[in-house]
Amino acid sequence: MPQRHRGSATSRSVWGGSLSFTSCTRCKRLIPLGTGTRCPGCKPKRVHTLSASRRGYTSEYRRNRAVVLADAPACTLCRRRPATTADHIVPLSKGGTNQLSNLRPACGPCNYGRGNRGYHR
Numbered sequence: 001m002p003q004r005h006r007g008s009a010t011s012r013s014v015w016g017g018s019l020s021f022t023s024c025t026r027c028k029r030l031i032p033l034g035t036g037t038r039c040p041g042c043k044p045k046r047v048h049t050l051s052a053s054r055r056g057y058t059s060e061y062r063r064n065r066a067v068v069l070a071d072a073p074a075c076t077l078c079r080r081r082p083a084t085t086a087d088h089i090v091p092l093s094k095g096g097t098n099q100l101s102n103l104r105p106a107c108g109p110c111n112y113g114r115g116n117r118g119y120h121r
């Protein structure tokens, strides 16, 4: 391997000075220590994929759910259990929104058991 001159005149201070290096766990290229285990080219894309908000459960939904639950504490579907969730009248997967007009209070069993076809399969 080529030797690295300390403070060389031809300063190609790409990573600036006395950094240690490790090798990318994938392609074995040298990368500065402390930037992870992979080079920028091998870094995994954001591991943030199917978050709740990605599926449509936005802060708007959470806010409106609280409003819906405060307003009508009983499940509108079975009318027996207390509502703990806000059911989408028109499912998000079918173009529904998180607005109050599209939400109704529902208990967990009713909401999740209703078979929102499209969600779970």
Ligand SMILES: [Zn+2]
Binding pocket: 024, 025, 026, 027, 028, 029, 038, 039, 040, 041, 042, 043
């Ligand atoms: Zn790599």
Ligand SMILES: [Zn+2]
Binding pocket: 075, 076, 077, 078, 079, 080, 081, 106, 107, 108, 109, 110, 111
């Ligand atoms: Zn219910």
